[in-house]
Amino acid sequence: MKNYSLTLSVILASLLMTVGFGWIVFDYFQDMKAGRYKQEPLVWVVELGVMLGYCYLVYRLFQHRFIQVKQAKIQPAVNTRRSVR
Secondary structure: OHHHHHHHHHHHHHHHHHHHHHHHHHHHHHHHHHOHHHHOHHHHHHHHHHHHHHHHHHHHHHHHHHHHHHHHHHOOOOOOOOOOO
C-alpha cells in the first residue's frame, strides 16, 4: 500500500508540475506578444530563470535515473561457484 501511495503522489506531482510549466510558458509568450517585457525587463528575467531552472532540474532527474538504469544493466553477474583446479 505504501508503494501505491508513493507512486500515485509522484504521478500527481509530475502532472501538476507539467501543467504549471505549460502555464508559465503560455504566459511567457502572451507577455511577449503584448510587449510587457519592454516595459518591465525584470519580469522577463525572472520568468526565464524559472523556466531554465525547471528544465535543469528535470534534466538532472532524468540523468540520475538513466545512470542508475545503465549501471544496473552493466553490472556483471557474480559467480558463486568455486573453480575446480
